[in-house]
Amino acid sequence: MKLWKHIEHLRNTAPLVHNITNFVVMNNSANALLAVGASPIMAHAKEEIPEMVQISNALVINIGTLDSSFIEGMLLAAQTAHSLGKPWVLDPVGAGVTELRNSTIQRLLEFKPTLIRGNASEIAAVSTSQGIKSKGVDSSMDSAEAVEYAKELHLKIGSIICISGATDYVISEEQIYEIKNGDPMMTKVTGLGCSLTAVLGAVLGASGKDPEAIASAVAYFGMAGEQAAGPGSLQLHLLDQLYAMDQSTFEERLKLWNYTW
Amino acid sequence: MKLWKHIEHLRNTAPLVHNITNFVVMNNSANALLAVGASPIMAHAKEEIPEMVQISNALVINIGTLDSSFIEGMLLAAQTAHSLGKPWVLDPVGAGVTELRNSTIQRLLEFKPTLIRGNASEIAAVSTSQGIKSKGVDSSMDSAEAVEYAKELHLKIGSIICISGATDYVISEEQIYEIKNGDPMMTKVTGLGCSLTAVLGAVLGASGKDPEAIASAVAYFGMAGEQAAGPGSLQLHLLDQLYAMDQSTFEERLKLWNYTW
Amino acid sequence: MKLWKHIEHLRNTAPLVHNITNFVVMNNSANALLAVGASPIMAHAKEEIPEMVQISNALVINIGTLDSSFIEGMLLAAQTAHSLGKPWVLDPVGAGVTELRNSTIQRLLEFKPTLIRGNASEIAAVSTSQGIKSKGVDSSMDSAEAVEYAKELHLKIGSIICISGATDYVISEEQIYEIKNGDPMMTKVTGLGCSLTAVLGAVLGASGKDPEAIASAVAYFGMAGEQAAGPGSLQLHLLDQLYAMDQSTFEERLKLWNYTW
Numbered sequence: 146m147k148l149w150k151h152i153e154h155l156r157n158t159a160p161l162v163h164n165i166t167n168f169v170v171m172n173n174s175a176n177a178l179l180a181v182g183a184s185p186i187m188a189h190a191k192e193e194i195p196e197m198v199q200i201s202n203a204l205v206i207n208i209g210t211l212d213s214s215f216i217e218g219m220l221l222a223a224q225t226a227h228s229l230g231k232p233w234v235l236d237p238v239g240a241g242v243t244e245l246r247n248s249t250i251q252r253l254l255e256f257k258p259t260l261i262r263g264n265a266s267e268i269a270a271v272s273t274s275q276g277i278k279s280k281g282v283d284s285s286m287d288s289a290e291a292v293e294y295a296k297e298l299h300l301k302i303g304s305i306i307c308i309s310g311a312t313d314y315v316i317s318e319e320q321i322y323e324i325k326n327g328d329p330m331m332t333k334v335t336g337l338g339c340s341l342t343a344v345l346g347a348v349l350g351a352s353g354k355d356p357e358a359i360a361s362a363v364a365y366f367g368m369a370g371e372q373a374a375g376p377g378s379l380q381l382h383l384l385d386q387l388y389a390m391d392q393s394t395f396e397e398r399l400k401l402w403n404y405t406w
Numbered sequence: 407m408k409l410w411k412h413i414e415h416l417r418n419t420a421p422l423v424h425n426i427t428n429f430v431v432m433n434n435s436a437n438a439l440l441a442v443g444a445s446p447i448m449a450h451a452k453e454e455i456p457e458m459v460q461i462s463n464a465l466v467i468n469i470g471t472l473d474s475s476f477i478e479g480m481l482l483a484a485q486t487a488h489s490l491g492k493p494w495v496l497d498p499v500g501a502g503v504t505e506l507r508n509s510t511i512q513r514l515l516e517f518k519p520t521l522i523r524g525n526a527s528e529i530a531a532v533s534t535s536q537g538i539k540s541k542g543v544d545s546s547m548d549s550a551e552a553v554e555y556a557k558e559l560h561l562k563i564g565s566i567i568c569i570s571g572a573t574d575y576v577i578s579e580e581q582i583y584e585i586k587n588g589d590p591m592m593t594k595v596t597g598l599g600c601s602l603t604a605v606l607g608a609v610l611g612a613s614g615k616d617p618e619a620i621a622s623a624v625a626y627f628g629m630a631g632e633q634a635a636g637p638g639s640l641q642l643h644l645l646d647q648l649y650a651m652d653q654s655t656f657e658e659r660l661k662l663w664n665y666t667w
Numbered sequence: 668m669k670l671w672k673h674i675e676h677l678r679n680t681a682p683l684v685h686n687i688t689n690f691v692v693m694n695n696s697a698n699a700l701l702a703v704g705a706s707p708i709m710a711h712a713k714e715e716i717p718e719m720v721q722i723s724n725a726l727v728i729n730i731g732t733l734d735s736s737f738i739e740g741m742l743l744a745a746q747t748a749h750s751l752g753k754p755w756v757l758d759p760v761g762a763g764v765t766e767l768r769n770s771t772i773q774r775l776l777e778f779k780p781t782l783i784r785g786n787a788s789e790i791a792a793v794s795t796s797q798g799i800k801s802k803g804v805d806s807s808m809d810s811a812e813a814v815e816y817a818k819e820l821h822l823k824i825g826s827i828i829c830i831s832g833a834t835d836y837v838i839s840e841e842q843i844y845e846i847k848n849g850d851p852m853m854t855k856v857t858g859l860g861c862s863l864t865a866v867l868g869a870v871l872g873a874s875g876k877d878p879e880a881i882a883s884a885v886a887y888f889g890m891a892g893e894q895a896a897g898p899g900s901l902q903l904h905l906l907d908q909l910y911a912m913d914q915s916t917f918e919e920r921l922k923l924w925n926y927t928w
Contacts, residue, residue, distance in 0.1 A: 172694060176856060190733045196764070210449060213453075243454035335440055377642035381642060384899030384902075385896055385898065386897070388855060389897055471693075504710075635911075637907065638906030638910075639903055
């Protein structure tokens with residue numbers, strides 16, 4: 146596999162990515178998008194959402210900090226993307242934690258996200274909400290434990306599923322990518338999962354629904370976070386590395402495997 | 407006094423802290439909580455606030471950027487915490503500056519915050535709003551000048567009072583802690599007071615209403631901010647230091663005294 | 668020209684700057700203001716806007732993330748500043764992209780901003796919306812191409828116009844300042860244009876409607892961003908440099924020219 150081509154293609158395509166995301170990570174997500182060569186739009190007003198979705202190459206919806214006006218905007222954006230055939234990614238932050246989050250996810254899934262990215266317990270909670278039999282969900286669940294949920298969720302709604310954790314998984318039809326890039330310190334910085342979701346939105350804008358391109362970007366993001374002394378310096382180095390990463394570093398550090406399921 | 411045990415206890419307990427805070431500092435507050443070993447939840451929708459307060463170990467309310475929907479959410483959260491007996495901390499940002507802030511603080515105080523943290527003029531303004539006789543409030547007030555206000559405020563509503571400034575004070579029944587950790591450069595970075603409030607929320611979640619634990623965390627936060635060349639590098643080093651601080655550094659750098667009043 | 672005096676005056680005056688800005692950059696803007704010696708207020712609730720405008724030395728309005736409640740607040744703030752004779756700056760983020768942005772800008776212009784700062788395509792779009800004949804607008808427009816628009820816009824509404832790009836321009840009655848400080852890496856960090864707008868708001872608060880002071884601050888901001896290895900480190904160094912800049916560095920690095928038009 147020559148995966149670096151996907152990162153180059155992302156940088157050369159410079160997709161325009163429309164984000165409706167949470168207040169905590171808006172700044173980080175925009176910076177991560179700029180660092181990988183994409184152009185971020187952060188906009189949530191219902192009045193301008195259809196125009197924004199129309200001009201963008203991809204849409205990112207992240208439900209980290211909900212309120213009723215954001216929910217309306219998210220539904221309108223997802224519906225517009227779906228009807229225009231634009232790729233979009235859902236980050237179901239806090240799935241399973243409150244009724245509001247579960248019901249919002251339920252309504253968003255009607256518009257068929259191209260990709261869903263979350264941690265193990267979020268993916269399990271989304272699956273359970275779709276009638277997939279619960280095997281028990283807890284917040285300290287391991288990413289490997291969510292793989293079976295992800296397969297069933299993929300079969301049911303067709304979205305590519307990305308599970309983040311110490312090991313990351315990208316699951317699509319009969320294929321599974323396993324990625325071991327990243328660092329435990331990444332759990333000590335807020336919004337890195339959300340930033341990854343935004344970057345995957347950019348990949349959708351550049352490459353469409355391509356599991357290999359998505360898995361490559363998961364590895365790229367993970368290795369950009371591998372060198373830091375603490376959570377403050379990690380944020381800085383992550384952006385610098387996303388920007389500066391070259392092919393030889395990428396190929397040396399890559400820890401990615403591909404299987405059929 | 408062996409104060410390091412409070413920091414260790416905070417890290418070992420890993421409390422879940424629900425924050426309803428201002429838009430400017432949501433990211434910093436979440437990162438400060440992660441760096442000290444706590445788990446942040448940032449959520450403000452009325453529909454999910456009772457569930458969030460229920461699962462959390464402590465609540466943080468910061469009125470930095472108000473609007474009517476946030477005010478409703480804050481009141482509901484404070485009421486829920488109060489009725490469940492969960493500890494909560496109030497950061498009365500801009501107390502005394504506008505009528506909206508004063509009236510919001512007034513309503514929040516009905517739900518008896520476990521702790522109130524602010525600068526001298528904010529603590530004086532909160533006190534005055536509670537009928538405590540004004541000795542004159544101005545924004546350049548020294549933290550020592552607010553100590554008498556804080557004592558009266560404590561006697562009146564029972565909250566522990568933390569005053570931030572060049573010298574910090576933690577005031578509770580008959581006790582006063584005086585802390586001289588910190589650096590003047592910390593006034594050149596936005597949201598550090600708000601981040602400290604969030605960290606003190608975590609301390610409430612780990613140790614309950616314990617003035618010694620609160621004073622220890624004030625010193626810990628101050629010393630984490632003591633080494634930086636400028637406001638940009640201070641933000642980075644603060645997070646790295648909150649994460650990496652060890653007992654010997656803590657004990658060497660500690661500038662804390664305890665008196666009876 | 669001895670331009671350093673304007674930076675010194677800004678630091679000595681320490682203006683209070685009220686910001687109604689977008690969610691993505693609130694933190695950066697507040698930090699940039701602190702780093703240049705100003706005091707930021709970030710507040711958007713209609714209930715307290717008149718009080719906030721009253722106590723501030725200048726107002727910053729940035730339409731990056733609109734919604735109906737923010738629009739109402741912005742209009743009230745601009746109206747209050749205009750009727751009190753307080754200087755204010757408009758950052759028309761995304762002008763020309765959606766109908767909502769165009770109509771909001773149109774309404775804000777009735778309150779005569781002291782200064783408008785944007786990139787070339789934004790300045791061209793604002794001009795076109797004021798009936799100035801379109802020469803064709805596209806988002807990759809060069810800043811030099813917007814100069815003719817800016818002159819006509821200045822003649823029509825009286826605002827000083829600042830165009831940001833590889834070369835920056837400050838345009839006022841018969842005068843044009845051309846500034847070549849800055850670094851291409853600055854386009855890879857979100858919110859730097861917004862932070863510059865906030866800093867220019869501080870300059871208005873310190874020096875009033877003075878094109879030379881504004882041009883000096885544009886150069887100062889640009890040179891603070893000139894040394895960084897990547898987008899993460901640029902954010903850090905920018906704040907450290909805004910804070911630490913001294914007269915000799917400023918004079919050595921200055922790339923600014925002044926013409927009559």
